[in-house]
Amino acid sequence: MSKAIIEHSVASETFNKDEPYVDWHDETLWFVRQKRDKSSKLLPEWEQLRETASGIKNYVLSHMDELLIAFEQKAKENGIHIHWAADAAEHNEIVLNLLKQNNIDKMVKSKSMLTEECHMNEFLSKSGIEVIDTDLGERIVQLRNEPPSHIVLPAIHLKKKDIGDLFHEHLGTEAGATDPQYLTEAARQHLRDKFLTRRAALTGVNFAIAETGGFVVSTNEGNADMGAHLADIHIASMGFEKIIPKQKDLAVFLRLLARSATGQPITTYSSHFKKPREGQEMHIIIVDNGRTTQLGRADFRNSLKCIRCGACMNTCPVYRRSGGHSYHNAVAGPIGSILAPNLDMTKNADLPFASTLCGSCSNVCPVKIDIHDQLYKWRQVLVKGGHVPQAKELGIKAMSVVLSQPRFYQWSGRLGRSLMRTIPFVVNNGMNPWFKQREMPEPPKESFRDWYIRNRKE
Amino acid sequence: MTSREKILQQIKLNKPAETPFPETTRFDSLYENTEEKFIETLTAIYTEVIVVKDLAELARKADELYASVANRATTIPALSNWADFSLNNPDPHALELIEIAILQAEFGVAENGAIWISDAHLPHRALPFITQNLAFVIPRKAIVNNMHDAYERLTETTGWGCFISGPSKTADIEQSLVIGAHGARSLVIFLLEEA
Numbered sequence: 001m002s003k004a005i006i007e008h009s010v011a012s013e014t015f016n017k018d019e020p021y022v023d024w025h026d027e028t029l030w031f032v033r034q035k036r037d038k039s040s041k042l043l044p045e046w047e048q049l050r051e052t053a054s055g056i057k058n059y060v061l062s063h064m065d066e067l068l069i070a071f072e073q074k075a076k077e078n079g080i081h082i083h084w085a086a087d088a089a090e091h092n093e094i095v096l097n098l099l100k101q102n103n104i105d106k107m108v109k110s111k112s113m114l115t116e117e118c119h120m121n122e123f124l125s126k127s128g129i130e131v132i133d134t135d136l137g138e139r140i141v142q143l144r145n146e147p148p149s150h151i152v153l154p155a156i157h158l159k160k161k162d163i164g165d166l167f168h169e170h171l172g173t174e175a176g177a178t179d180p181q182y183l184t185e186a187a188r189q190h191l192r193d194k195f196l197t198r199r200a201a202l203t204g205v206n207f208a209i210a211e212t213g214g215f216v217v218s219t220n221e222g223n224a225d226m227g228a229h230l231a232d233i234h235i236a237s238m239g240f241e242k243i244i245p246k247q248k249d250l251a252v253f254l255r256l257l258a259r260s261a262t263g264q265p266i267t268t269y270s271s272h273f274k275k276p277r278e279g280q281e282m283h284i285i286i287v288d289n290g291r292t293t294q295l296g297r298a299d300f301r302n303s304l305k306c307i308r309c310g311a312c313m314n315t316c317p318v319y320r321r322s323g324g325h326s327y328h329n330a331v332a333g334p335i336g337s338i339l340a341p342n343l344d345m346t347k348n349a350d351l352p353f354a355s356t357l358c359g360s361c362s363n364v365c366p367v368k369i370d371i372h373d374q375l376y377k378w379r380q381v382l383v384k385g386g387h388v389p390q391a392k393e394l395g396i397k398a399m400s401v402v403l404s405q406p407r408f409y410q411w412s413g414r415l416g417r418s419l420m421r422t423i424p425f426v427v428n429n430g431m432n433p434w435f436k437q438r439e440m441p442e443p444p445k446e447s448f449r450d451w452y453i454r455n456r457k458e
Numbered sequence: 459m460t461s462r463e464k465i466l467q468q469i470k471l472n473k474p475a476e477t478p479f480p481e482t483t484r485f486d487s488l489y490e491n492t493e494e495k496f497i498e499t500l501t502a503i504y505t506e507v508i509v510v511k512d513l514a515e516l517a518r519k520a521d522e523l524y525a526s527v528a529n530r531a532t533t534i535p536a537l538s539n540w541a542d543f544s545l546n547n548p549d550p551h552a553l554e555l556i557e558i559a560i561l562q563a564e565f566g567v568a569e570n571g572a573i574w575i576s577d578a579h580l581p582h583r584a585l586p587f588i589t590q591n592l593a594f595v596i597p598r599k600a601i602v603n604n605m606h607d608a609y610e611r612l613t614e615t616t617g618w619g620c621f622i623s624g625p626s627k628t629a630d631i632e633q634s635l636v637i638g639a640h641g642a643r644s645l646v647i648f649l650l651e652e653a
Contacts, residue, residue, distance in 0.1 A: 028632075028633055031633070032633070043487075045485040048482070048485065049485065051480075052480050052482060052483050055477075055479070055480030056479070056480060056483065058474075058477040059477050059478065059479045059480070061473060061474055061477070062473055062474050062475060062476050062477040063473075063476075064469045064473050065466050065469040065470050065473065068466065068469070069466070078617075084460070084461040084462035084465055085461060086461040086464055086465060090461060134640070135630070136628045136630040136631070136639060137628075137630035140630065140631075153629075153630065153633075154630070155630050155631070156633070158632075159632060160631055160632045160634075163631050163632075180631040180632065180634035180636050181634075181636050183631055184628060184630075184631060184636040184638070184639060185638075187639075188638065188639060188640060191640060192554075192640070195640070196551055196554055212615065214615070220626070220627050220628060220629075220639070221626055221627070221628050221639035221640045221641065222587045222626045222639065222640045222641025222642075223639070223640045225583070225584070225586075225587045225620065225641070226584070226587050226588065226640050226641065229550060229582070229583040229584035229587065229588075230550055230551060230584055230588070240465065240469075245479070247609060247612065247613075247615070248483070248484070248606070248609040248610070249483065250605070250609060251483075251484065251604070251605035251606040251608065251609045252483060252605075254605055254621075255569075255570075255604070255605050262629075264503075265499060265569060265570035265571065265623070266570040266571075266572050266605075266621065266623050267623070268503075268622065268623050268624050268625070268626060268627060268641070269587075269620055269621070269622055269623075269626075269641070270572070270620060270621040271618070271619075271620040272615060272618065272619045272620060272621075273618055274615060274616070274617050274618060274619075275616075275617030275618065276617075277577070277583055277617065277618065286465070288461075288464075288465045288468070292465060292468035292469055292472055293468075293472070295468075295469060295472040295473055295474075296468075296471070296472030298474070301474060
């Protein structure tokens with residue numbers, strides 16, 4: 001959905017209006033983070049696994065072209081059709097053409113953040129193609145006509161009542177029903193009918209294997225398999241960074257993925273597609289859409305190691321209290337805030353600032369991406385490139401003047417302390433963004449510098 | 459220039475300096491008893507594990523467990539009397555009617571309770587997903603420690619295969635766990651002592 005972009009800080013202010021709701025959102029995601037902690041601690045080699053996964057991904061980054069060529073060749077030998085898309089538009093055109101060639105105007109889709117990134121549903125719908133999202137969370141947000149707010153838990157921002165009302169309207173469930181079992185059953189029946197009647201299915205790709213030309217798709221619901229095995233055509237969309245060298249490397253990644261995402265030892269289904277079934281067509285679309293550019297940015301290329309587990313979002317104090325939609329990007333949270341400026345620096349300049357730089361994201365990342373360092377580096381790139389609002393830029397410039405001149409700094413400190421003591425309302429008011437949801441600190445009588453000089457003399 | 463050439467050329471220009479492949483990529487898991495660990499993991503994800511001595515006991519158990527169920531299918535010849543649904547129809551959509559399928563699977567993984575099933579033993583890839591209820595039969599000896607061991611067994615894979623760990627589930631409605639999203643609503647594992 002292409003809506004006018006509202007800056008993260010403004011969008012999160014709206015999100016923050018309902019305090020109990022924000023607390024609930026915060027606690028729900030923290031609960032998922034805790035499940036991740038418990039599950040990871042059951043493996044004594046957890047840290048070594050992260051190190052290994054990171055090492056394999058470093059190898060992948062530096063051998064990307066060779067791996068992709070090997071993958072393509074193997075996949076073709078296996079009877080899979082390979083397509084390359086330089087950008088979102090080309091990806092969407094390829095999907096549309098495949099459907100048109102086969103006279104198909106209805107398709108089922110399992111979760112794919114890449115097609116969200118490409119705004120594929122919107123594009124296809126304009127061309128008269130109906131796309132049904134089949135992951136329950138994705139179907140919910142699709143019926144609400146909004147994008148997912150989390151890459152693993154697409155409807156995490158909604159309460160049972162919201163979903164009950166939605167299903168009452170669209171699926172004819174009883175008014176006021178909120179039982180998750182009952183609502184899930186209604187969705188099961190509704191979506192089963194779609195699986196049985198659609199001739200095309202699109203899935204994402206979690207891992208593509210250069211050695212075998214196959215790919216793996218992980219789900220808990222089984223929707224990718226229901227779609228793909230019943231359809232005449234299976235289209236799989238992958239960002240090229242999803243490639244890994246060998247099949248046995250999957251052991252490392254599958255041990256990390258679900259544990260990091262939800263705390264499960266593995267997802268219910270890890271489906272390994274290598275050849276189309278008899279009579280079926282299988283297509284893989286390998287997508288760039290800015291990834292080659294990011295590969296060329298030494299400070300940010302590590303973001304391409306991401307395996308989309310969502311752990312950085314669940315742990316992020318800013319994400320948990322501002323909600324996924326405030327990030328106005330297909331991938332929200334800390335990792336999304338690194339990926340988004342690569343796609344468009346002007347539109348997404350606010351996102352790297354939506355972080356406390358506490359480092360929690362980097363600490364939980366299963367492939368050891370230096371997420372908070374990259375957020376910090378993006379800020380500098382964006383300010384230098386003139387992509388941040390003037391007020392923020394002026395503030396940063398003013399700070400730089402003050403901090404680079406010791407005498408001016410001392411004088412400002414003294415002035416500030418005395419103002420806060422004598423006329424506190426000059427800082428304790430709505431004009432000061434620091435005062436929002438926060439008490440101002442009590443000003444000390446003297447600065448550390450004064451204290452230090454005095455004590456050194458004694 | 460095609461998009462393929464453009465992408466590959468850009469990658470070549472932009473990729474970082476050569477990084478070697480990591481030396482260690484596999485780890486040993488030390489479970490005193492892999493079967494115990496396997497059962498413990500599966501029990502925690504709503505899956506029953508039943509040890510049966512031989513195919514005759516499997517048939518008795520199947521009769522007992524699914525006595526009132528119609529539309530039964532199987533890939534195990536010894537259960538052909540038990541099944542009333544033929545898997546001969548080439549159209550996978552026909553499988554929609556199946557209530558219970560007992561399928562031959564290959565091996566299990568103690569660490570995460572995953573069972574490997576592949577089209578080496580399946581007439582239809584859709585079968586383990588479209589059936590309302592599912593049961594796998596694996597040799598009792600075929601339980602490996604962890605995923606590294608699993609992939610050592612999987613050097614020759616077929617056209618399609620899947621690790622399945624428990625019944626289909628979702629927690630998309632306020633993080634409440636619900637069993638039975640799109641795939642099988644229940645899963646039973648039979649560990650077969652002697653084939």
